[in-house]
Amino acid sequence: MLELAILGLLQEAPMHGYELRKELTAKLGAIRAAISYGSLYPTLRRLQAAGWITEAADAPATAEEVPALTSRRGRVVYKITAEGKERFAQLIAQAGPETYDDTGFGVHFAFFARTDQATRLRILEGRRRTIEERREGLRDVLGRAAERLDAYTLELQRHGLDACEREVRWLEELIANERSGRAPTVPRPGTAGGPRDNNSPPPPGESRNERPS
Amino acid sequence: MLELAILGLLQEAPMHGYELRKELTAKLGAIRAAISYGSLYPTLRRLQAAGWITEAADAPATAEEVPALTSRRGRVVYKITAEGKERFAQLIAQAGPETYDDTGFGVHFAFFARTDQATRLRILEGRRRTIEERREGLRDVLGRAAERLDAYTLELQRHGLDACEREVRWLEELIANERSGRAPTVPRPGTAGGPRDNNSPPPPGESRNERPS
DNA sequence: GTGCGATGTATCGGTCCGATACATCGAGGC
DNA sequence: GCCTCGATGTATCGGACCGATACATCGCAC
Numbered sequence: 001m002l003e004l005a006i007l008g009l010l011q012e013a014p015m016h017g018y019e020l021r022k023e024l025t026a027k028l029g030a031i032r033a034a035i036s037y038g039s040l041y042p043t044l045r046r047l048q049a050a051g052w053i054t055e056a057a058d059a060p061a062t063a064e065e066v067p068a069l070t071s072r073r074g075r076v077v078y079k080i081t082a083e084g085k086e087r088f089a090q091l092i093a094q095a096g097p098e099t100y101d102d103t104g105f106g107v108h109f110a111f112f113a114r115t116d117q118a119t120r121l122r123i124l125e126g127r128r129r130t131i132e133e134r135r136e137g138l139r140d141v142l143g144r145a146a147e148r149l150d151a152y153t154l155e156l157q158r159h160g161l162d163a164c165e166r167e168v169r170w171l172e173e174l175i176a177n178e179r180s181g182r183a184p185t186v187p188r189p190g191t192a193g194g195p196r197d198n199n200s201p202p203p204p205g206e207s208r209n210e211r212p213s
Numbered sequence: 214m215l216e217l218a219i220l221g222l223l224q225e226a227p228m229h230g231y232e233l234r235k236e237l238t239a240k241l242g243a244i245r246a247a248i249s250y251g252s253l254y255p256t257l258r259r260l261q262a263a264g265w266i267t268e269a270a271d272a273p274a275t276a277e278e279v280p281a282l283t284s285r286r287g288r289v290v291y292k293i294t295a296e297g298k299e300r301f302a303q304l305i306a307q308a309g310p311e312t313y314d315d316t317g318f319g320v321h322f323a324f325f326a327r328t329d330q331a332t333r334l335r336i337l338e339g340r341r342r343t344i345e346e347r348r349e350g351l352r353d354v355l356g357r358a359a360e361r362l363d364a365y366t367l368e369l370q371r372h373g374l375d376a377c378e379r380e381v382r383w384l385e386e387l388i389a390n391e392r393s394g395r396a397p398t399v400p401r402p403g404t405a406g407g408p409r410d411n412n413s414p415p416p417p418g419e420s421r422n423e424r425p426s
Numbered sequence: 427g428t429g430c431g432a433t434g435t436a437t438c439g440g441t442c443c444g445a446t447a448c449a450t451c452g453a454g455g456c
Numbered sequence: 457g458c459c460t461c462g463a464t465g466t467a468t469c470g471g472a473c474c475g476a477t478a479c480a481t482c483g484c485a486c
Contacts, residue, residue: 018434026354027366030373039473112365141239152325153240155397159383160243170372184368231465252442
């Protein structure tokens with residue numbers, strides 16, 4: 001998964017590790033906390049060894065030589081290679097079971113802008129299937145084994161069931177949109193904050209964003 | 214986490230590996246797919262080495278000897294030791310950062326029936342804090358970096374933000390209940406199955422599933 | 427002039443997963 | 457009577473990822 005995410009991000013711009021982690025966190029913030037360096041750096045090394053990315057030490061400010069003072073190691077900028085782009089295309093197009101679990105789906109979805117429509121549809125439907133099965137499992141437990149479980153465990157299952165039902169509905173919307181060629185936006189009744197406003201009302205002073213919709 | 218879950222389950226009854234996995238899946242189905250044997254068996258070995266569980270080969274049917282025919286290995290039943298119970302109590306009572314991530318919180322919550330109220334409150338509030346921070350991160354990205362991101366990534370963030378807000382509300386309810394000594398049940402508008410019943414109505418006869426919607 | 431937080435690269439031990447292998451047992455078909 | 461097939465059951469191995477930790481530089485506030 002990390003491999004796919006890194007390749008995808010480097011396709012937009014060359015980056016060094018630290019930056020990569022920040023972008024990764026921004027892009028995948030909805031599905032995982034933050035990528036650990038203990039995963040990131042080894043993976044970068046692996047990708048480099050495979051020839052999918054290359055190291056491009058960033059030139060200091062002016063093109064002037066700066067002759068090895070204190071042997072400044074500095075940041076290591078990685079960029080994707082042609083083989084790397086191929087690899088990305090191959091990874092993004094294939095959909096196995098690991099594409100449907102929480103993390104795998106999230107990463108794939110985050111790069112849907114670089115995925116063709118048929119694959120998008122396939123992944124959305126696979127994910128829906130997976131969540132529907134999880135939902136049935138929870139319903140089973142809540143129905144069959146309810147008296148064996150304590151109130152807290154039960155409440156946990158109910159909350160999980162709720163989340164499943166919600167996600168299935170979300171996926172249905174996305175699938176419908178996908179089929180009709182509309183933009184991937186799901187209507188949301190009363191989003192955070194405003195009672196009837198569609199987007200987050202920016203505090204006056206720094207008003208950056210227009211309204212996207 | 215697995216260690217805590219195993220110790221918790223074995224506190225209810227001795228079990229063998231396969232059974233343990235099924236119970237684990239039932240109890241934690243809301244937060245993780247299924248425990249892999251590649252985690253389960255090594256962990257069991259580790260717990261046994263630490264003296265927290267012991268192996269108790271189950272006696273075949275009658276107490277009669279069954280003299281080593283085909284060297285039937287059979288199932289290995291594990292039971293918790295006194296030290297194991299201590300270990301469980303210690304693990305369940307302490308709350309660090311790893312107690313607040315998705316998996317850690319889920320496991321702790323699943324054993325809230327064996328946790329004292331002060332700890333429950335501490336964990337619920339820590340979890341709320343964690344989710345609030347995640348929520349703020351998502352709001353930031355949606356507000357500040359919206360124009361840098363494509364429509365799919367944006368939709369993913371919105372869905373994540375939604376889930377965060379929902380979970381915070383759920384936690385608020387649970388915290389309020391906890392403080393007032395009520396049962397850990399959160400009111401749910403149109404739950405699956407019953408329109409007004411509070412608990413699972415055991416279906417008469419064999420008619421398993423009513424109509425879900 | 428100095429401490430401190432952000433930036434930046436890197437490794438190590440440990441947890442957990444997915445694939446795989448293999449053996450037993452009861453039910454059902456033929 | 458035989459045979460296959462799915463559920464039950466134990467186990468290992470390589471790999472992905474995390475959390476803790478270490479260390480170095482830079483700019484800025486005090």
